[in-house]
Every structure is written in structure tokens, then in C-alpha cells.
Amino acid sequence: MRPNMKKTGILLLILTVLLSSCGIASNEKMAVVKAEQLGVITYDLAQNGEMSILPRVELLAGVLSQTSWIRERGPADRGNEYFKELQAFFEPFKDHEAVRIAQELTDYGFTYDAPVNFILSVGSLPALEMDAEFSTYLVTRAGGAEKLEKFRTALVNLAKESDFDTFYNSNKDRFDEILNQQHSEFDFSDSKAWINDFYGYSLDSYNIIFAPAMFPGGGYSATVNSSAGETFAYQVIRENGQSETAPSFSGGLLGLTVHEFSHCFVNPSVEKQSDKFKEYQLNDLFAPVDELMSRQAYSNVTVFLNEQIIRAITYLALEDLADAETATINKEKDISRGFYLTDYTVEKLRDYKNNRDTYQSFDDFTAYLIDCYGEDKHELLKLLDK
DSSP states (O other): OOOOEEOSBOOOOOEEEEOOOTTOOOOOOOOEEOOOOSBOOEEEOSTTEEEEOOHHHHHHHHHHTTSTHHHHHSOSSSOOHHHHHHHHHHGGGTTSHHHHHHHHHHHHTOOTHHHHHHHHHSOOTTTTOOOSOOOHHHHHHHTOHHHHHHHHHHHHHHHHHTTHHHHHHHTHHHHHHHHHHHHHHOOHHHHHHHHHHHHTSOOSEEEEEEETTSOSSEEEEEEEEETTSOEEEEEEEEOOSOOSSSOOOOSOHHHHHHHHHHHHHHHHHHHTTHHHHHHTTTHHHHGGGHHHHHTTTOOSHHHHHHHHHHHHHHHHHHHHHSOHHHHHHHHHHHHHTTOTTHHHHHHHHHHHHHOGGGOSSHHHHHHHHHHHHHHTHHHHHGGGGO
16 A cells, blocks of 8 residues: 655654764753755654655755765765765855865764764754754764854755755655655564564654665664654664665665664663763773774763663564564674674563563663673673683
């Protein structure tokens, strides 16, 4: 059955943004998201879920295509046809203030998840409005709130001066094709049901955003809280970076979806246990893999444990929703990347999953898991010798 498709402008509630991306431990209020003026193609996903390609994310991708970041995390060759058109569209504006600031931010280390979380922390085009301060996380990553405000203003000006809305609208058929294909290949209802059951509650909205001009394959996540107390989860999925024709997204959307949306649950839950990190000196678990993790943009023990827990959760989801072989392949890949606590964490999570009456909430389990990491720390470090 063809999905319910809306080709109208999306009027978003005034949203106060909290970011829970990989590497974000803060739940500070961020900014207000206003109305999207451009018509956005959106596919409904089960109940309270949507799949779309957002104008402001594409604007950001176009700006980043003019910076050195595209050489670091760009496509393998010239990129897909849409990316090449987007890059060419912004090439005449390579000396624009927005590109200059983006390059300065890139040089400062405002990379990976930070730019995407920034663009989701401000309002929609054309104004990219905000009425709350940027989080400490973003301010620290950028080197100051003033830089972020200048970047926001410059992006507004660039969108207007370049007539970006015309470019975006000219690609609606292409976006429709991408979303229709992804929707037909992926049943979100099963993933959503598993996520809600595992954590014991549901977020108010789940939003999958495809980014055909960001690379390589993988994703970022963000959590957005409205002034009415509603919680909106975002998953931004990057193009695989291999295609030179139509944009192509890597397989494994099931695992990626569970992984990225899990940040919205796990990150704030782990943050509540932050006092125990010093009590147990949990940085000892991170120190042996510090260099390896930092190369993957996991730069501290909190981020490392968030990722470790989520990767173990994803293994359990793949066991249930895919098959044991797929789950095992995924797990072994994680272990090879330095997540040496995977097997230990999986067994603790399996106990939680099979004995829900023991824990009143996922937060209660997280408190128990952090205690286990601390109490078993010396034995866990021996896993590195195997």
C-alpha cells in the first residue's frame, strides 16, 4: 500500500531542543523551532512517526560541501548526482560568510554530529529562529555561543541570497523517489514497537531524516522537547558515499534505527548516573581504548559507555527482529572496533529484558549496570588481554 504522503509545508510546534547525539551527555534546553516555509515531502511511519528530507539539513550539507570537511568525510569519488548538483549550486557562494564560518568551525573541531545537531537546534527555514541559549555542549564544541549565532545568521542570509528554496523544490521528485524506496524497504512499525517495549515507554514522535549529501553511511540522533513537554526523536541517515548516480543508502536500516533512536533513551539515563563515574573511577575502563575511540569521535568515558550500551542493545534487537547470524556479525564488528565490554553488557541487558519485574524503569536498570561496571572493573579490564 502506498504510504500516506504529505506535500505541504510542515508547521512544527515551538520546540525546545535537547541534543542526545553520540557524544552528547547534556540535556540542556536549546532553541525554538518555528514553521518550515518550504513544502517538505513527508511519509508517515506507523503511528507518530515520519520520514523526510529537511530543507535546513540540505542547506547545511551544501555549505559543508564547500569546506575541507567534505575531503575528510565526503564521498569516495565525486559523489552521487544530487550531491554534485548541490555542491555546484553553492560553488558560486564559496566565499560567503556562511562558508567561511563553517570552515572556521570545522578547523576548531566542530565536526561529526555537531553541525547536524546545531541545525536541528535552531528553527526551520527561512528564519532559522531561536529563543533559547545554545547548550553547553554546542558552545564548547564551537568555541563560543557568538560563533554559533553568527553561523545561524549567515545561513539565513545565504539561503535567501542563493534562492535555496527554489533549488530544494526543484528536487522534490528526486526526494520523493528516495523516500518512497526507503519506505517500501523498511517497516518501521516493528522497530518502533521493539524500542518502546524495551525501554518501557514511547517518545511522542519518531522522525527519520535522510541526508543524501552527507557521508559516509551511518547516522546521527537528536532529541527535541516541545514547550508542551512532548519529546521528538530525530535520526539523520547519511548517504553511503559510493554511488555516482542516484543517492544510495547502506543496508542495515533496522540496526541503525534502533541504534540512533536508542541514544534518545540511553544518553539521558546514563547522565543521571554521572556521580558514579567518579566514585568508581570508570575512566579506567576508557583509558585503554582512548586513542581508538577518539578516532571514531567517542572522546570520553561517558560517550564510550553510551555507545557500548547502545551497541549491545542493538545486538539484542537484531536477534529478535532479524536473525542470530546478523546479530553476531554486528556484535563481532563492534568488538573489533574496541567495544570490549560488549559480551558482558549484552548479558546484563538480557537479564533486564527477561526480568522486567525486577526493574521499575530503564533508569533503574542503568543505575544497576553502572554499579556492575564499577564493581567488576578490574575483571573487565582483563578482557583486553584476550
